[in-house]
Amino acid sequence: MENSGGIQASLPGRYATALFELARDAKAIDKVEASLATVRAALDQSADFKMLTTSPLIARGAAIRAVEAVATMLKLDPTTAKFLGVLAENRRLGQLPATIRAFRQLAANFRGETTAEVTSAHALTTDQVTALKQSLRQRVGREVSVDLSVDPSLLGGLVVRIGSQMIDSSIKTRLNTLAHAMKVGG
Secondary structure: OOOOOHHHHHHHHHHHHHHHHHHHHOOOHHHHHHHHHHHHHHHHHOHHHHHHHHOOOOOHHHHHHHHHHHHHHOOOOHHHHHHHHHHHHOOOHHHHHHHHHHHHHHHHHHOOOEEEEEEEOOOOOHHHHHHHHHHHHHHHOOOEEEEEEEOHHHOOOEEEEEOOEEEEOOHHHHHHHHHHHHHHHO
């Protein structure tokens, strides 16, 4: 759970903890986690859905109705669908990405796993994700669940965060390092 300073950092953690406890009590952690992965993918792929979650101009009632429609369309489990409704009602849909990350971390900890946040320039294939998990498992010595996101500005490569450790093999960082070295050396 995020706990790096201030109420803003802890708000997604509180929401994620509440959702996790509901999912655990209903023995639905895997279902909720799968639904949240679907929501995360929808946020990455749909500009309209992302705008719904971030725009302060959308009225509370309209946001609630829109989230209910999205939950039905994405076939989300009832716990996650209801949770999205609560976020919409409380005008906290903007906290959704951080809440999903915090939930995944709680679920991984519950299973005895470590969570790695992986950002790539392009979506990874199933085989690439499997190979990445295996490599990370060897590095950290325990099972690793990955939270995948895409950032085309990386150009290529990966940025992996495990706790406070970061592995940045992105082309963007390499080019920036090269450009800096040329300025300093030239």
